[in-house]
Amino acid sequence: MGLSLRNQQQLLSKIATGNGHGEDSPYFDGWKAYENDPYHPIDNLQGVIQMGLAENQLSFGLVEKWILNNPKASICTAEGVNQFRDIALFQDYHGLPEFRNAVAKFMGRVRGNRVTFDPDRIVMSGGATGAHETIAFCLADPGDAFLVPVPYYPGFDRDLRWRTGTQLIPVACESSNDFKVTIEALNAAYEKAQEDNIRVKGLLITNPSNPLGTVLDRETLTSIVSFINEKSIHLVCDEIYAATVFSQPDFISIAEVIEDDIECNRDLIHIVYSLSKDMGFPGFRVGIVYSYNDAVVNCARKMSSFGLVSSQTQHLIASMLSDDEFVNEFISESAKSLEKRHNYFTSELEKVGISCLKSNAGLFLWMDLHKLLKEQTTEAEMTLWRVIINEVKLNVSPGSSFHCPEPGWFRVCIANMDDKTMKAALTRIRIFVNKELVVPTKKRCWQNNLSLRLSSTRLDDFMMSPHSPMQSPLVRAT
Numbered sequence: 001m002g003l004s005l006r007n008q009q010q011l012l013s014k015i016a017t018g019n020g021h022g023e024d025s026p027y028f029d030g031w032k033a034y035e036n037d038p039y040h041p042i043d044n045l046q047g048v049i050q051m052g053l054a055e056n057q058l059s060f061g062l063v064e065k066w067i068l069n070n071p072k073a074s075i076c077t078a079e080g081v082n083q084f085r086d087i088a089l090f091q092d093y094h095g096l097p098e099f100r101n102a103v104a105k106f107m108g109r110v111r112g113n114r115v116t117f118d119p120d121r122i123v124m125s126g127g128a129t130g131a132h133e134t135i136a137f138c139l140a141d142p143g144d145a146f147l148v149p150v151p152y153y154p155g156f157d158r159d160l161r162w163r164t165g166t167q168l169i170p171v172a173c174e175s176s177n178d179f180k181v182t183i184e185a186l187n188a189a190y191e192k193a194q195e196d197n198i199r200v201k202g203l204l205i206t207n208p209s210n211p212l213g214t215v216l217d218r219e220t221l222t223s224i225v226s227f228i229n230e231k232s233i234h235l236v237c238d239e240i241y242a243a244t245v246f247s248q249p250d251f252i253s254i255a256e257v258i259e260d261d262i263e264c265n266r267d268l269i270h271i272v273y274s275l276s277k278d279m280g281f282p283g284f285r286v287g288i289v290y291s292y293n294d295a296v297v298n299c300a301r302k303m304s305s306f307g308l309v310s311s312q313t314q315h316l317i318a319s320m321l322s323d324d325e326f327v328n329e330f331i332s333e334s335a336k337s338l339e340k341r342h343n344y345f346t347s348e349l350e351k352v353g354i355s356c357l358k359s360n361a362g363l364f365l366w367m368d369l370h371k372l373l374k375e376q377t378t379e380a381e382m383t384l385w386r387v388i389i390n391e392v393k394l395n396v397s398p399g400s401s402f403h404c405p406e407p408g409w410f411r412v413c414i415a416n417m418d419d420k421t422m423k424a425a426l427t428r429i430r431i432f433v434n435k436e437l438v439v440p441t442k443k444r445c446w447q448n449n450l451s452l453r454l455s456s457t458r459l460d461d462f463m464m465s466p467h468s469p470m471q472s473p474l475v476r477a478t
Ligand SMILES: Cc1ncc(COP(=O)(O)O)c(C=O)c1O
Pocket: 054, 126, 127, 128, 129, 130, 153, 155, 206, 210, 238, 240, 274, 275, 276, 282, 286, 287
């Protein structure tokens, strides 16, 4: 039935038949493994538990309650249907004024009202995914590059590069200083690009970081602004995890830094935001480009025709985010739930000797498993990852898929599941660590046989012994 790849390459565009999407990566392979065999607490206890998806499901109860109490906010209810015609016909690419006002206010609220946002600078896009592509399109030509500190969200390889033809150049960050972004590393990446005759158009930072779950401090932000200002390149700040910060230090937006701390050419500063993480609405595709540059606002707005947020969603969000009482409660309760989940998960991991990078934000942990690697290489990391996917049946994402140069780090999402599933996942981790580490390295069959799948008997074993009496060898070793 299917055409050969060669035929397809002749029939279709280079972009369509190339691998620019970046789908060929363990990050996406893990999702496929989950989709082929998804865990279900009743129907498929032995399935893969999804821990590779940065969703925020912990505070949906509050949203559902609000929806029930505000039937007018929807055009699909008896109370709201009188707005149906207007909303169904609306297609202006500026967006509903009440939507832009509400989002601008929400962005300010999430940043502790220390800074205000101008609704006229808010440009809509299909999620942060669309926002990144829009901004890359506005700022760079094919072949131009953005510097990006590693580890970074794998989707950037698709969002910024695929259709625009721009490149991403990694900026080295190391675990020895908690993956901080240093001026030395920025300069080294910039100079290397110049040696290679690559024109650097910007620096892309993610604050709070995915996958690290850490926030950038004021000093680092200030030095970043002075770096880009001096080089006259753009600074794109992905702040889509701003409201996931659950403990000190506080989140500091780039908007505050350029307002309070440092003079710079504001035409170079752009923020990417979305409601996918802070509100937990990735399905709504509400993405925002907020640029301080009028020409970028102008061009991005024209481009937003390709990825408008549906007017029905704008209408609902405008109403929801204008409700101060709801927003305040949501932000504070969501942070509490994330903190509780984070603390529980990290302390359970600690009991089996697994540590994570110290973090205070995000929907995930950056778990350090380097002690479980046979050798400190990316290949060994992939070997361990295959075991975790195929045998332990947890979809966690290996650090190499985030371009992390040091092997042994894994991102584990913790906010996309209920307590019961979380406990099932922790049980599997505990048993895996206990079992595998008491077996002498030579005999660990998974290190020799990569295609090994967990037999049902062994998985039953996992399921039936939720609490191993053994203390973890990792704990003993430390
Ligand atoms: C740092 C970062 N930016 C952008 C995105 C894409 O978000 P959206 O669902 O709003 O497109 C993600 C999603 O995981 C992300 O982690």
